Amino acid sequence: MALKRKLTSFYERLLQKHGKQGWWPLLSIGYHKGDYSIPRNAKEAYEICVGAILTQNTSWKNVEKALIKMDEVGLLDKKAILNASNEEIENAIRATGYYRQKARKLKEFTTFLQNNRGELTRDSLLGVWGIGEETADSIMLYAYKKAEFVVDSYTRRIMGEREGMFNSKMSYSSIKKLIEENLDKDYRLFQEYHALIVAEGKEQR
DNA sequence: AGCCAGGCTACCG
DNA sequence: CGGTAGCATGGC
Structure with missing residues (x-):
């Protein structure tokens, strides 16, 4: 054909x-050409998911700044996100733009993760507020190594x-x-x- | 000095 | 269904 x-x-x-x-870049190791074993644990997977949400209609440069700031203030962590106020999250991710929506998206997604201990599916992701088709596919492909x-x-x-x-x-x-x-x-x-x-x-x- | 980023939701016809 | 305003900051 x-x-x-x-x-x-x-x-x-x-x-x-x-x-x-060498996608998806992580704060700890950056790009990783030819190494498809990333992510190696749940924390790295979570960082990829956060990046996938933050990069919606936004340059990676600005996402990087937000990720670094989140890491500095301890917000690159599921429990921390669930316990943080929206304002705390907004302050960390302001550089990505749409920061109010994205703060909510991070909370909705993280809540979903916590209530959903089993296998993650594309369809279930699409049910989360703030996650559309591209973000769902990015998460499945880069955080969970599914061929989407x-x-x-x-x-x-x-x-x-x-x-x-x-x-x-x-x-x-x-x-x-x-x-x-x-x-x-x-x-x-x-x-x-x-x-x-x-x-x-x-x-x- | 504008235009545009590794989109999505809500709402319109 | 398809089309589009609104969301918002920083880089080039």
């Missing part, structure tokens, strides 16, 4: 050009508009399905692919 070949060759091209990206392809604005622009692999105006779920049906369902491939698309997308500007 044509799309299958395009997806594979485009991935190879991006890999040649940008190299392995992340579709973002770069995916639409680069793969859709520029490379002509699909109509960029299609729904999130249609694009996701189309891509997933034509790639090996391997979380490491999905992690690297999405990170490479972002690298390519950031470059054009």
Whole structure:
């Protein structure tokens, strides 16, 4: 099939050009190229989830500042978030913008985690206020190593508009399905692919 | 000195 | 269903 070949060759091209990206970055080790064992524990997984929420329509630079501040004041922790006032959280994450909404989102998500000790699913995540399709997929893919392809604005622009692999105006779920049906369902491939698309997308500007 | 970031919800027709 | 205003700060 044509799309299958395009997806594979485009991935190879991006890999040649940008190299392995080492997503998702953690405060403790930064990027970790070629190491797909991250996260290694629940605390690291939680940091990824927090980052995924904070980076909604926000540059990673600003998210990093917020994560560092959260860490400094001890808020990069489930129990701490549940016990903190909204104002305390807002102060730590102000640099990411939308800080009132995001403070609420962090609380809603963390409450959900606590009430949900079993296996985390994409559908259950979508029921949490503040978590939409892209954030759910980012969390499943990078925090829980599940092969869920992340579709973002770069995916639409680069793969859709520029490379002509699909109509960029299609729904999130249609694009996701189309891509997933034509790639090996391997979380490491999905992690690297999405990170490479972002690298390519950031470059054009 | 604007425009735009690794989106989502609420609400409209 | 699809389309869009509002959310908000910091970087370039």
